[in-house]
Amino acid sequence: MQPVGAVAPLRVDIAEKTFRSAQGVSVTALKDLSFEVRHGEFACLLGPSGCGKTTTLRILLGLEKDFTGSFRLPGGEHNRVAAVFQEPTLLPWRTVEENIRLALPKSLRQTDLDSLFQTLGLSTMRSLYPSELSLGLARRVALARAFATEPAVLFLDEPFVSLDEQTAERLRYLLLSVWSARPTTALMVTHNVREALMLSDRIIVLSPRPGHVRGVFDVRLPRQYRNPQVMSDLGRSFREKFADVL
Numbered sequence: 001m002q003p004v005g006a007v008a009p010l011r012v013d014i015a016e017k018t019f020r021s022a023q024g025v026s027v028t029a030l031k032d033l034s035f036e037v038r039h040g041e042f043a044c045l046l047g048p049s050g051c052g053k054t055t056t057l058r059i060l061l062g063l064e065k066d067f068t069g070s071f072r073l074p075g076g077e078h079n080r081v082a083a084v085f086q087e088p089t090l091l092p093w094r095t096v097e098e099n100i101r102l103a104l105p106k107s108l109r110q111t112d113l114d115s116l117f118q119t120l121g122l123s124t125m126r127s128l129y130p131s132e133l134s135l136g137l138a139r140r141v142a143l144a145r146a147f148a149t150e151p152a153v154l155f156l157d158e159p160f161v162s163l164d165e166q167t168a169e170r171l172r173y174l175l176l177s178v179w180s181a182r183p184t185t186a187l188m189v190t191h192n193v194r195e196a197l198m199l200s201d202r203i204i205v206l207s208p209r210p211g212h213v214r215g216v217f218d219v220r221l222p223r224q225y226r227n228p229q230v231m232s233d234l235g236r237s238f239r240e241k242f243a244d245v246l
């Protein structure tokens, strides 16, 4: 299936992003950060703590305007952007289904969400309220909401942190299922090398702060062949290449 709406790659060329405190202290988070995520590709941004991964996503989402450089989001029939953060940010007084429908553009408000709910194992939870959901379920709803908008590009910022490993693993598989059913260009921030190797077409590895691209690791293998032995081999070659970064 072709990715929805998007035809161009995501292109990022951030010359510099510096934070300045009121006391005059400067922190340069990013310097000469350039990379591309190809049309329909799932990429991970991986790097040491504080190297500017979240800052990069915030710039791409238009939440940080004070930087030098440029970026180009994938376009096409539309240029909708969706994001999934660590906090699911659901409206507490709305049901699961209402939370999702309210996020949709008018043209999609009445769309049939059955298959999406089914893929994410949410079919029986449509009328629950966020307070009735575990964190793992709330994260599933956040994924459903993001994919329901049929975005041209999807940004994810560590969507599986602070979950027990079993729940996180189930969510990784659910993410792969929903992404395969509704492919879109995706960029996910993670600290977790195994997670990146499991989900990505390519891993963009950042240097310590100020973050720039230290190297790119292509995972050319189709995901169904990434069995435990293959994952362990991939992990070894990844660590050999990037031992100095992580």
Ligand SMILES: Nc1ncnc2c1ncn2[C@@H]1O[C@H](COP(=O)(O)OP(=O)(O)OP(=O)(O)O)[C@@H](O)[C@H]1O
Pocket (backbone or CB within 6 Å): 019, 020, 027, 028, 029, 047, 048, 049, 050, 051, 052, 053, 054, 055, 056, 191, 209
């Ligand atoms: N609003 C801000 N004001 C000042 N400094 C900031 C601000 N946001 C981020 N920084 C600094 O910019 C640098 C990059 O932060 P960022 O959160 O992007 O890193 P990260 O790679 O996502 O880190 P982590 O992996 O720990 O989440 C850090 O040194 C951080 O302290």
